[in-house]
Amino acid sequence: MSSKLDTLYRQVIMDHYKNPRNRGEFDGDTVTVNMNNPTCGDRIQIQMKVEDDKVTDAKFVGEGCSISLASASMMTQAIKGLKLDEAVAMSNIFSDIMLGKEYDDERFDLGDIEALQGVAKFPARIKCATLAWKAMEKGINDHK
Amino acid sequence: MNAKEIKKQFPILDQNVNGNPLVYLDSAATSQKPLKVIEAIDDYYRRYNSNVHRGVHTLGTLATDGYEGAREKVRSFIGAKSIEEIVFTRGTTTALNLVASSYARDNLKEGDEIVISLMEHHSNIIPWQQVAKKTGATLKYFPLQPDGTLDLEEVEKTITNKTKLVSVMHVSNVLGTINPIKEIAEIAHRNGAIMVVDGAQSTPHMKVNVQDLDCDFFAFSGHKMGGPTGIGALYGKKHLLEKMEPIEFGGEMIDFVGLQDSTWKELPWKFEGGTPIIAGAIGLGAAIDFLEEVGLENVLKHEHELAEYAMERLSEIDGLKIFGPKKRAGVVTFNLDDVHPHDVATVLDAEGIAVRAGHHCAQPLMKWLDVTATARASFYLYNTKEDVDALVTGLVKTKEYFGDVF
Numbered sequence: 001m002s003s004k005l006d007t008l009y010r011q012v013i014m015d016h017y018k019n020p021r022n023r024g025e026f027d028g029d030t031v032t033v034n035m036n037n038p039t040c041g042d043r044i045q046i047q048m049k050v051e052d053d054k055v056t057d058a059k060f061v062g063e064g065c066s067i068s069l070a071s072a073s074m075m076t077q078a079i080k081g082l083k084l085d086e087a088v089a090m091s092n093i094f095s096d097i098m099l100g101k102e103y104d105d106e107r108f109d110l111g112d113i114e115a116l117q118g119v120a121k122f123p124a125r126i127k128c129a130t131l132a133w134k135a136m137e138k139g140i141n142d143h144k
Numbered sequence: 145m146n147a148k149e150i151k152k153q154f155p156i157l158d159q160n161v162n163g164n165p166l167v168y169l170d171s172a173a174t175s176q177k178p179l180k181v182i183e184a185i186d187d188y189y190r191r192y193n194s195n196v197h198r199g200v201h202t203l204g205t206l207a208t209d210g211y212e213g214a215r216e217k218v219r220s221f222i223g224a225k226s227i228e229e230i231v232f233t234r235g236t237t238t239a240l241n242l243v244a245s246s247y248a249r250d251n252l253k254e255g256d257e258i259v260i261s262l263m264e265h266h267s268n269i270i271p272w273q274q275v276a277k278k279t280g281a282t283l284k285y286f287p288l289q290p291d292g293t294l295d296l297e298e299v300e301k302t303i304t305n306k307t308k309l310v311s312v313m314h315v316s317n318v319l320g321t322i323n324p325i326k327e328i329a330e331i332a333h334r335n336g337a338i339m340v341v342d343g344a345q346s347t348p349h350m351k352v353n354v355q356d357l358d359c360d361f362f363a364f365s366g367h368k369m370g371g372p373t374g375i376g377a378l379y380g381k382k383h384l385l386e387k388m389e390p391i392e393f394g395g396e397m398i399d400f401v402g403l404q405d406s407t408w409k410e411l412p413w414k415f416e417g418g419t420p421i422i423a424g425a426i427g428l429g430a431a432i433d434f435l436e437e438v439g440l441e442n443v444l445k446h447e448h449e450l451a452e453y454a455m456e457r458l459s460e461i462d463g464l465k466i467f468g469p470k471k472r473a474g475v476v477t478f479n480l481d482d483v484h485p486h487d488v489a490t491v492l493d494a495e496g497i498a499v500r501a502g503h504h505c506a507q508p509l510m511k512w513l514d515v516t517a518t519a520r521a522s523f524y525l526y527n528t529k530e531d532v533d534a535l536v537t538g539l540v541k542t543k544e545y546f547g548d549v550f
Binding site: 004005008009039040041042043063064065066067122124125128 | 162484485486487490491494501502503507510516517545
């Protein structure tokens with residue numbers, strides 16, 4: 001199978017898809033956002049526990065492709081412990097990665113997220129990768 | 145009919161995509177265009193581009209002849225009585241919206257019923273939802289049989305004497321189901337309702353005769369039948385179109401304009417405000433010529449064979465589920481194990497194979513099927529058994545690829 005495909009379906013992405021982190025729902029008070037990708041029918045729910053301007057925990061549930069679910073898994077991992085502004089800043093960095101732009105790789109430890117770089121070469125799949133991030137951003141903006 | 149020879153007349157199909165020969169299996173979304181259509185549009189812009197119905201000059205006459213000539217081709221193609229019954233529109237969606245916004249809003253009231261089916265495309269759902277909201281009419285649905293077909297007994301039960309409008313797709317863009325329009329129209333008429341047909345997926349593939357179907361309105365798009373995007377048509381029975389008000393007002397559609405009041409041109413021009421889609425209509429006319437040379441009965445036979453062959457070959461793949469009835473048009477919708485249809489489509493694309501993945505603009509149907517999305521391969525006259533074989537090979541690779549990474 002082509003190597004271009006391997007740049008998209010990196011091992012670490014498949015690992016998040018197969019073993020999603022933070023999949024589930026919280027009881028009690030959370031910032032909750034539901035978002036659809038109307039072009040394909042993917043659905044996602046992001047929940048964040050917010051205390052003192054900080055995301056203390058995050059979970060997701062949803063139906064979607066490997067890219068959208070892996071991205072949600074990575075996102076919920078990455079924003080834990082970040083201030084709300086920082087989570088939004090990370091989302092902006094993620095958008096830059098998706099657009100194939102130069103991005104700030106020093107401000108945060110992006111970890112697994114950088115594995116999603118390959119999505120930039122598959123324009124039709126960028127919306128899959130950004131769905132969870134858009135939902136997270138919306139949750140934070142609504143919360144503010 | 146020789147699909148391999150036909151394929152040579154579609155320049156776009158002769159290319160490599162991602163290093164592999166293109167296998168185009170997304171004609172239900174939009175078909176490719178034969179050289180004849182591309183040349184007809186090119187010729188119009190090079191030789192006689194001009195506005196229609198007003199220029200006294202020579203090019204204006206040529207353009208008008210081209211545009212109105214295309215209308216006559218459409219009339220004959222779908223078996224309408226007269227060109228007065230053929231309104232050019234932007235496509236099926238615009239045509240259905242014209243019926244909804246003009247006829248339905250003016251003729252339906254609270255207590256009336258609109259009936260559509262659960263397999264409809266969004267463009268044959270939302271216009272009626274909007275009519276129901278504006279008029280107070282109720283929107284009802286024909287239930288589906290487990291295999292994704294309509295049952296005439298259920299149709300008979302669902303349509304009542306309160307039903308004023310029934311609208312059904314001729315062929316399902318997801319399941320490939322061919323609906324019994326003539327029979328449904330008879331039931332609708334017996335109950336005093338009018339019959340609207342979404343012909344987007346039938347007109348390109350089978351001989352349609354609106355008089356034989358006895359539908360009151362019939363909508364279709366040019367781009368799914370080898371024509372360009374941005375052109376389609378609404379057929380309507382003359383006595384209904386005559387009573388309908390235009391929904392777009394301006395140039396081209398008027399008879400006399402005063403300071404406070406104006407009158408409209410006769411049919412069909414009163415519905416065609418503004419400079420029309422001249423090149424599009426000429427391109428559609430060329431597509432009709434092309435299809436008639438091949439013969440629609442040959443196209444349908446070829447697609448039946450391909451669909452049958454595809455279902456047979458696809459069922460060899462372990463974990464592949466096909467949706468819809470056995471007898472169908474050239475559309476095969478499926479899911480492969482737990483691999484999301486988007487991932488299936490991306491892996492196939494890497495092999496040069498174009499399929500559609502998603503909800504296919506039929507969310508109520510997806511809900512009924514209990515899936516969020518599916519993959520779909522759709523065939524046209526230029527597809528061959530080799531294309532189906534490529535799809536099967538691609539799907540086996542997809543399975544292996546996702547099997548490996550899991």
